[in-house]
Structures are given as structure tokens and as C-alpha cells.
């Protein structure tokens with residue numbers, strides 16, 4: 001190894017020096033905010049060499065898990081900035097914040113009411129605390145192929161049905177990966193009537209508290225649209241945000257806020273101490289403090305400039321013909337209270353292309369879907385633009401205030417060019433009318449792809465995990481009880497969880513994911529040939 005960089009370091013350095021532009025996390029977009037000066041960094045004022053400041057809990061540097069000095073004061077400053085009762089730096093991502101919030105707000109063996117589109121971390125929390133789980137299903141927006149919000153009325157119905165008052169907390173995710181925001185204020189009001197806390201996984205919304213002006217769901221000129229309110233401003237009791245996703249902070253950094261009389265903070269603190277390393281990184285903590293301070297000062301103005309850049313970006317793309325971009329029209333859907341425009345969701349729903357075409361006269365040309373995967377690949381290979389996520393019918397470009405005008409322009413120009421290219425595929429307009437039956441079926445299936453199948457719970461998540469397991473081929477697993485998760489990653493939302501019956505719908509869905517070449521995860525058999533189920537007597 002002497003004189004040689006490690007393989008990973010070599011690859012990272014090469015990538016960092018390339019012209020690939022990151023439309024993905026982390027939100028710093030490979031730019032350092034140390035010594036920030038009106039949009040750029042002052043000379044010689046960058047973040048120090050990581051090795052020079054990487055220490056442990058030596059005298060004078062406090063202890064994250066037992067803060068009494070510099071870290072305590074830093075987190076108190078953060079709480080003041082956010083307007084929370086208490087804010088906690090987290091070094092293991094929102095994942096450990098979600099685990100701590102779930103375990104800290106429920107009793108072991110208790111019950112939680114939870115949105116089915118929660119990240120897998122929420123399911124892991126339910127396993128660790130042996131919880132009974134009741135699910136809230138987001139409305140499915142078929143025309144967009146994405147999940148909508150959670151209606152407050154559904155929360156009320158579920159809590160009213162719970163006659164014995166077993167539910168101890170409610171957990172929702174808002175904004176979602178696609179930027180869909182639920183009416184958190186209305187949900188918090190309902191949940192508080194039942195005197196239990198509302199936990200909001202706002203992993204994707206760390207930037208929201210710093211937006212200049214916020215909108216309500218009223219009709220507002222598109223060009224005046226702003227960011228939604230943060231869950232903390234809407235009455236949520238516990239809010240978890242990934243600083244690294246949408247703000248200029250290092251990967252793994254997150255923050256948990258408590259603003260509530262319904263939550264015992266010591267309980268959450270106890271679990272934060274269990275789910276985090278006993279050697280939290282001082283680099284991460286310094287990056288978090290710097291990020292929060294920056295956002296409270298220069299960041300607010302930067303957010304305004306960013307809003308303007310986004311408006312320009314969306315405006316340039318308003319005439320797309322084949323591709324389409326999610327916009328505030330989605331707020332017309334009943335369950336969608338607001339939408340976070342930082343998430344650029346490009347739909348390929350209407351796009352087809354010629355497959356196997358070798359010349360203009362080629363008789364054997366075949367029409368094929370031009371899906372999210374194809375768009376993501378094209379953006380990467382031809383334009384050197386890396387997306388956050390590709391789904392069957394869309395891609396997501398994650399933006400942040402650290403995105404440059406040049407970066408956004410590269411994306412809009414690429415999308416316009418691709419759109420033009422797709423338009424030239426003259427079949428676009430007639431395709432939908434002349435689809436053969438097989439392709440029509442394919443199309444209909446696609447539209448249902450993101451709809452979460454209804455879970456058939458046969459036993460608790462934790463019980464299923466503790467049972468004796470048996471490995472079985474998928475084709476033989478119908479009606480058996482799963483001991484494993486199945487999800488697409490990203491976004492990491494399970495379609496099957498331990499303790500749930502493997503229905504025909506689930507089997508069809510997994511087979512379909514496989515034919516689409518999507519990244520199905522959660523199973524111990526990566527070939528997806530078999531699954532571990534609860535052993536039958």
C-alpha cells in the first residue's frame with residue numbers, strides 16, 4: 001500500500017475531480033461553507049484537515065451523550081434557533097433519531113399508529129420495542145404514480161377506533177421523498193385531542209425552518225410559491241431532520257427536536273444514548289454546529305436566492321412536451337397540503353422510444369417504454385448529471401441551497417434536449433391510442449407500481465423475527481408469514497414486513513420489480529429466489 005491511495009479513496013478523489021454534478025445527497029453538494037462570503041468561500045478559510053480536529057471526549061470538549069459544557073451550549077443555541085424545547089445533535093443519521101423517538105414515546109410492547117410509507121427505520125423501531133403497529137395509508141396519486149399525504153380525518157378515525165386507548169404515539173413522514181407535505185397542523189390537533197404525541201419524520205425537510213416566507217395551501221401565483229412550513233412550526237411533538245440530506249452538513253448528521261408537554265425527554269435521551277456510538281465524531285458535531293449557525297445567518301438569504309434559482313429552473317421547463325415535472329398543481333389533490341419544490345420529480349409517464357431501431361427504414365423497430373431508469377442513465381452517461389433516485393416512471397433530482405445556477409442550468413438544458421429527442425420519436429402521440437393489449441396491461445401495471453399493497457398482519461413484527469424461520473422459494477411462499485422485509489431502495493419503504501402474509505399481490509409485485517431490473521432489497525437472498533418465512537409446525 002506504500003505510497004498508494006486506498007481503492008475507495010482513489011475512486012472518491014477521481015469522482016470529486018470529475019465534472020459529474022450531484023443532484024443527490026448530501027446537501028452540501030461537495031461545497032464547504034466554512035468562511036462563506038456571499039455565495040463563495042473566503043480564501044484559506046475552509047474546513048480544517050479532518051485529521052487535525054478529530055478527537056475524542058477529552059477534557060474541555062464535553063460528551064454528546066452526557067452534555068454539560070460546549071456541546072450542551074451548542075445544542076441549546078440550536079434549540080433557540082429552531083424554537084424547540086430541546087434539540088439534539090445526532091451522528092447516526094435520522095435513523096437513530098427515529099428509533100429513539102419511537103422507543104422514547106411508547107412503552108415496550110405498546111402500540112403505535114404509523115404511516116405505511118415510513119422509512120424502514122420506523123419499522124426497525126417497532127421491532128426493537130415489540131410494538132403492535134396499526135398503519136395509516138397515504139392516498140395514492142395515480143396520475144402522478146406517487147404517494148400523497150395522510151389525511152387528518154384518517155388519523156382521527158384510527159384513534160377513535162382504538163377504544164382501549166392502546167395507541168401511544170402517531171408517526172408520519174412529511175415531506176416524503178417526492179416532497180409531498182401532509183397537513184401536519186391538522187394532524188397534530190387531532191393527535192393532541194387524544195393526549196398522545198405526534199412524531200414527524202422530517203428527514204427530507206431540514207431546510208424548511210430556514211425558508212424566507214412560507215405558503216399556506218391557498219392559491220398563490222406559481223412564481224410566488226415558497227417552501228412549506230416545518231412540522232416543528234405546525235405543532236408536532238418530536239421532529240427528526242437529516243441535516244445531511246438538504247443542508248450543507250456532513251453525511252450521517254441529523255437533529256432531533258422536542259417541543260411538547262406530552263413527551264418525557266429523558267426517555268428519548270436514554271435511547272439516543274443507546275442508538276448512537278459512544279465515540280461520536282467531533283467532525284460531525286462541528287459540521288452540525290457550523291451548519292445550524294450558517295443557516296441561521298447567511299443561510300436565510302441563501303435560501304431566498306435558492307428559491308429564485310428554483311423558480312427560474314421550473315420556469316425554463318414549463319413547456320416540456322413528453323417529460324413532465326411535478327409542480328404545485330399536486331396540491332390540488334385532497335390529501336396533499338403542500339409540496340416542497342426542492343425535490344425535482346421528472347415523470348417519464350408519457351415517454352416511449354424506439355428499441356432495436358437500426359435505421360429509419362428498419363421494419364423491426366419496436367416501441368419501448370422510456371422509464372426512470374433510462375432517463376437516469378441518459379442523464380448520467382451523456383450529461384454527467386447524477387440523480388438521487390430512479391423509479392419506474394420518474395427520477396428525483398435532489399436540490400439544495402448549495403446548488404449553483406450553473407448546475408441547475410445543466411439539468412434544465414439536458415431535460416429540454418432529451419424532451420426534444422423524445423418528441424422526435426413521432427410515435428409519442430399515437431402510441432397511447434394504438435397500444436397492443438399486452439403493452440396496455442404493462443402500462444396499467446406501471447401506474448399501480450408505487451401503490452403500497454395493504455398489509456395482512458398475521459403477527460407482530462418482533463414476534464415474527466423471534467420465531468423459528470425456514471427458507472422457502474418464492475413460488476411456494478403464498479400465504480406464508482414473512483420473517484423478512486422487501487422494499488425498493490431508495491426509498492426504503494417496505495411493501496412486505498416481518499409478520500405479514502405473503503399475498504399474491506406481493507408475489508406479483510416482486511416479480512414485476514425483478515423484470516423492471518429495480519433494486520429490491522431487504523431479503524437475505526439477493527437473487528430473490530427465496531425468502532425466510534416463519535416456520536410452520
Ligand SMILES: Cc1ncc(COP(=O)(O)O)c(C=O)c1O
Nearest residue numbers: 092093094095119173201203242
Ligand atoms: C423518509 C426518510 N426517513 C428517514 C431516513 C433515514 O435517514 P438517515 O439516512 O439520515 O439515517 C430516510 C433516508 O433516506 C428517509 O428517506
